[in-house]
Amino acid sequence: MKKDAILICTGCGKEFPLNRIHPRCARCNEPLEVAYGRLAQVEIPARGTMLERYRDFLPFSAPRPEISLGEGNTPLLKAGALAEELGMRSLFFKNETQNPTWSFKDRGTVTGLMHAVSLGITKIGTVSTGNMAVSVAAYGARAGLETYVLVSQGIAEEKIAPIAIHAPRLLTVDGDYGELYFRSLEVGQRRGIYFINSDVPFRVEGSKTIAFEICEQLGFQAPAYVVVPTSSGGNFRGIQKGFEELRRVGAIDRLPRMVAAQAAGCAPIAAAFGRGSLTVERVGEPRTIAHAIENPFPPSGNQVLRKLRAHGGLAVTVTDEEIIAAQGFMAGTGIFGQPEGAVPLAAVKKLRAENVLKPGDSVVCIVSGAGLKYTAALRLHRFEVRPVTMERLEEALVG
Amino acid sequence: MKKDAILICTGCGKEFPLNRIHPRCARCNEPLEVAYGRLAQVEIPARGTMLERYRDFLPFSAPRPEISLGEGNTPLLKAGALAEELGMRSLFFKNETQNPTWSFKDRGTVTGLMHAVSLGITKIGTVSTGNMAVSVAAYGARAGLETYVLVSQGIAEEKIAPIAIHAPRLLTVDGDYGELYFRSLEVGQRRGIYFINSDVPFRVEGSKTIAFEICEQLGFQAPAYVVVPTSSGGNFRGIQKGFEELRRVGAIDRLPRMVAAQAAGCAPIAAAFGRGSLTVERVGEPRTIAHAIENPFPPSGNQVLRKLRAHGGLAVTVTDEEIIAAQGFMAGTGIFGQPEGAVPLAAVKKLRAENVLKPGDSVVCIVSGAGLKYTAALRLHRFEVRPVTMERLEEALVG
Numbered sequence: 001m002k003k004d005a006i007l008i009c010t011g012c013g014k015e016f017p018l019n020r021i022h023p024r025c026a027r028c029n030e031p032l033e034v035a036y037g038r039l040a041q042v043e044i045p046a047r048g049t050m051l052e053r054y055r056d057f058l059p060f061s062a063p064r065p066e067i068s069l070g071e072g073n074t075p076l077l078k079a080g081a082l083a084e085e086l087g088m089r090s091l092f093f094k095n096e097t098q099n100p101t102w103s104f105k106d107r108g109t110v111t112g113l114m115h116a117v118s119l120g121i122t123k124i125g126t127v128s129t130g131n132m133a134v135s136v137a138a139y140g141a142r143a144g145l146e147t148y149v150l151v152s153q154g155i156a157e158e159k160i161a162p163i164a165i166h167a168p169r170l171l172t173v174d175g176d177y178g179e180l181y182f183r184s185l186e187v188g189q190r191r192g193i194y195f196i197n198s199d200v201p202f203r204v205e206g207s208k209t210i211a212f213e214i215c216e217q218l219g220f221q222a223p224a225y226v227v228v229p230t231s232s233g234g235n236f237r238g239i240q241k242g243f244e245e246l247r248r249v250g251a252i253d254r255l256p257r258m259v260a261a262q263a264a265g266c267a268p269i270a271a272a273f274g275r276g277s278l279t280v281e282r283v284g285e286p287r288t289i290a291h292a293i294e295n296p297f298p299p300s301g302n303q304v305l306r307k308l309r310a311h312g313g314l315a316v317t318v319t320d321e322e323i324i325a326a327q328g329f330m331a332g333t334g335i336f337g338q339p340e341g342a343v344p345l346a347a348v349k350k351l352r353a354e355n356v357l358k359p360g361d362s363v364v365c366i367v368s369g370a371g372l373k374y375t376a377a378l379r380l381h382r383f384e385v386r387p388v389t390m391e392r393l394e395e396a397l398v399g
Numbered sequence: 400m401k402k403d404a405i406l407i408c409t410g411c412g413k414e415f416p417l418n419r420i421h422p423r424c425a426r427c428n429e430p431l432e433v434a435y436g437r438l439a440q441v442e443i444p445a446r447g448t449m450l451e452r453y454r455d456f457l458p459f460s461a462p463r464p465e466i467s468l469g470e471g472n473t474p475l476l477k478a479g480a481l482a483e484e485l486g487m488r489s490l491f492f493k494n495e496t497q498n499p500t501w502s503f504k505d506r507g508t509v510t511g512l513m514h515a516v517s518l519g520i521t522k523i524g525t526v527s528t529g530n531m532a533v534s535v536a537a538y539g540a541r542a543g544l545e546t547y548v549l550v551s552q553g554i555a556e557e558k559i560a561p562i563a564i565h566a567p568r569l570l571t572v573d574g575d576y577g578e579l580y581f582r583s584l585e586v587g588q589r590r591g592i593y594f595i596n597s598d599v600p601f602r603v604e605g606s607k608t609i610a611f612e613i614c615e616q617l618g619f620q621a622p623a624y625v626v627v628p629t630s631s632g633g634n635f636r637g638i639q640k641g642f643e644e645l646r647r648v649g650a651i652d653r654l655p656r657m658v659a660a661q662a663a664g665c666a667p668i669a670a671a672f673g674r675g676s677l678t679v680e681r682v683g684e685p686r687t688i689a690h691a692i693e694n695p696f697p698p699s700g701n702q703v704l705r706k707l708r709a710h711g712g713l714a715v716t717v718t719d720e721e722i723i724a725a726q727g728f729m730a731g732t733g734i735f736g737q738p739e740g741a742v743p744l745a746a747v748k749k750l751r752a753e754n755v756l757k758p759g760d761s762v763v764c765i766v767s768g769a770g771l772k773y774t775a776a777l778r779l780h781r782f783e784v785r786p787v788t789m790e791r792l793e794e795a796l797v798g
Contacts, residue, residue: 008722046417046445046446046643047445060715066477066479067476068474068476069476069494069733070473070474070476070494070497073472074469075467075468075469075499076467077467077469078469080465080543081543084460085508095468095469095499098469098497098498098499099497100494100496100497100733100734102476102496102501102771103737121517125796138694138730138733138734138735139733140731141730141731141732142733144479148726148796150792153786158774160782160784161774161777161780162735162770162771162774162777162784164780164783164784165726165727165735165777165782166730166731166733166735166778167727167730167731169626169785170782170783170784170785171784171785171786171792171795171796172784172785172786172787173787173788173792174786174787174788174789175789175790176789179789180789180792183789184792184793187792187793187796188796190793191797193796220561225480227754237784249541256660261489283755297581301778312773327564328564328566331537331540331564331565332566333540333541334499334537334538334540334565335468335537335540336500336561336564336565338538339552342553353527354560368770370501370768370773371561371564372561372772373771375557375560375561378561378564379560381560381563381564383559383560383563383564383569384563384569385559385563385569385570385571386568386569386570386571387552387571387573388570388572388573389572389573389574390572390573390575390578390579390582391574392575393549393572393579393582393583393586394586394589394590396570397524397547397570397586397587397590397592398590
């Protein structure tokens with residue numbers, strides 16, 4: 001790994017060596033992040049894996065394409081008719097559903113795995129029941145590592161199968177799921193298992209490539225707003241950090257305003273933001289259709305709040321009804337995201353209705369995962385199907 | 400559209416103008432294909448949409464990026480450990496599951512749609528219950544066209560929802576499904592609805608970009624073999640045509656041998672190939688877990704047979720047991736394909752066991768669609784899940 005990168009605490013600034021695998025500060029328990037001594041503006045190559053293209057912004061000396069599954073490099077789609085309907089000039093969807101396991105998680109999984117491999121660690125793991133579990137299982141399989149996936153007991157069979165197909169060591173754990181996040185990190189550090197959990201520093205390093213790609217795709221212009229479905233806060237932190245690094249090297253001259261979009265039924269970050277606090281409080285009983293952003297006590301929540309405050313960001317909540325409506329609205333333009341992937345569009349509609357977003361603002365929505373991930377949500381939509389006989393087909397097609 | 404391209408019949412060579420929307424020969428009923436007067440070897444740009452990058456190999460004058468959903472540009476992954484296990488030097492997966500609607504169909508949908516739009520047609524349609532229906536519905540939504548999707552009556556609710564979410568005009572048709580393919584083309588021609596069915600000439604033009612990408616990704620070397628899950632024959636034809644055009648312009652010096660891989664329970668092409676015939680016969684009762692390649696009377700079957708014969712290709716069948724085993728085997732390397740996406744790997748195992756494939760042969764498997772498309776197949780796998788209490792977690796992770 002590169003010599004001039006270190007880990008620093010996002011809360012108190014304490015420094016740690018880059019070979020630390022525990023992702024939080026030993027002093028204040030806030031999450032750590034990678035800090036770079038020198039970053040230089042570079043020509044980003046058009047071809048290559050994500051790790052190869054952005055190697056100047058990552059601390060790995062050799063990108064190792066053999067562990068890549070072809071993550072990143074996802075389309076940024078301009079929504080034409082939809083933008084018009086909302087009275088906006090430029091609305092974009094960053095379609096993360098085209099990743100190897102069909103969610104944004106793959107970006108952070110490959111960087112987390114690279115960190116583990118760079119340290120000579122051959123066992124990885126994660127705590128998740130959704131996108132991240134699938135992603136870590138797939139990359140662990142790709143790299144041929146011993147891979148542990150911890151899920152909570154009572155998880156639905158339909159959620160297990162897409163993880164289990166990659167043949168990780170799958171454990172259902174009886175006990176508090178939130179506690180499992182911290183317990184796994186401790187045990188992992190003691191036992192040499194690298195847990196690539198939701199907001200660990202090297203997952204954040206992967207997420208920042210979303211910002212890099214958006215800027216490249218917009219011709220090195222930052223958009224006015226970027227709207228991120230926000231749960232643990234890891235992906236939000238990564239995208240924010242990516243824009244900050246681009247500004248640092250002079251590739252863009254201003255940061256976009258970041259919007260943390262949460263489901264009304266589980267909105268600890270938006271609640272804290274609303275009351276002007278820099279500390280998240282645990283949500284008692286989370287309840288939303290957007291299960292992928294249902295973290296009641298986000299481990300990077302405080303850091304997201306600090307960033308929102310520092311850079312003029314926003315936090316916004318949307319109801320399940322608004323989420324489902326946005327999912328249909330977005331599919332009506334060709335993009336089928338899972339419910340939390342539609343949360344940004346729901347937030348945009350709301351912010352536009354309140355005239356927070358102006359007609360001239362360019363806005364990017366992060367579509368975090370594929371609609372096929374959670375087909376139960378489809379039952380909440382109303383579909384029209386028309387039966388017809390072969391004889392009356394022509395009539396039906398004309399009429 | 401470009402002036403020097405025409406349509407010719409793959410069976411009898413009769414010529415038709417490029418603005419014809421009926422995809423078959425008025426004389427012999429074999430499928431038509433696009434023929435180019437002049438093709439020049441060009442530098443393929445690294446950036447841009449699929450239609451922009453390959454514009455010199457397509458008949459459209461303007462690529463219209465606003466109808467793209469970011470199709471193509473999928474990874475070619477080298478399988479390391481898996482190749483070793485099979486005693487092969489180079490085995491690759493072309494992962495088509497990373498397309499906008501998570502199957503290869505998107506490539507042909509966008510080229511079919513471009514043809515329609517170029518002709519000033521504003522209504523499109525398709526006959527499909529699977530990947531193609533979803534793809535056409537999504538692209539129709541993207542382009543804002545009136546989009547008809549015809550499915551057979553009695554289709555399962557779970558198959559309807561991922562199509563319906565894109566809000567096409569969805570008709571369930573009572574009657575013979577095979578007949579519907581031909582009937583829709585006739586009605587479409589009369590009524591100005593462009594049916595982008597499975598093997599229409601402009602869908603084939605989209606599929607050929609798979610060959611272009613494979614060659615680019617291998618540094619303009621053709622592999623020794625390309626294994627394609629084969630149903631209607633449209634995708635096979637496209638990939639074959641792509642390699643032929645690359646050879647024509649001098650980008651590669653030999654063609655790969657193409658392998659049409661079919662499920663044993665529905666193998667009209669492999670059956671005809673086996674008996675040395677150039678004419679497919681209808682399969683009575685198709686029965687396979689790989690529903691996406693379950694066409695009992697493939698409309699491009701004869702043309703696939705002609706190509707296999709002309710260029711030393713192979714046709715091979717695999718059982719459902721072999722398909723499910725290959726699906727697990729492939730997921731164990733990080734790629735989760737739907738059952739027919741695992742058919743090529745099952746075929747490779749078989750051909751390798753028979754020593755048809757030699758250790759030194761480079762082989763590319765086309766992984767046609769995502770595993771999440773058909774989760775019912777997951778029930779045929781055996782998964783190990785280990786329950787553990789929080790207190791005994793450390794023990795379980797070490798033991």
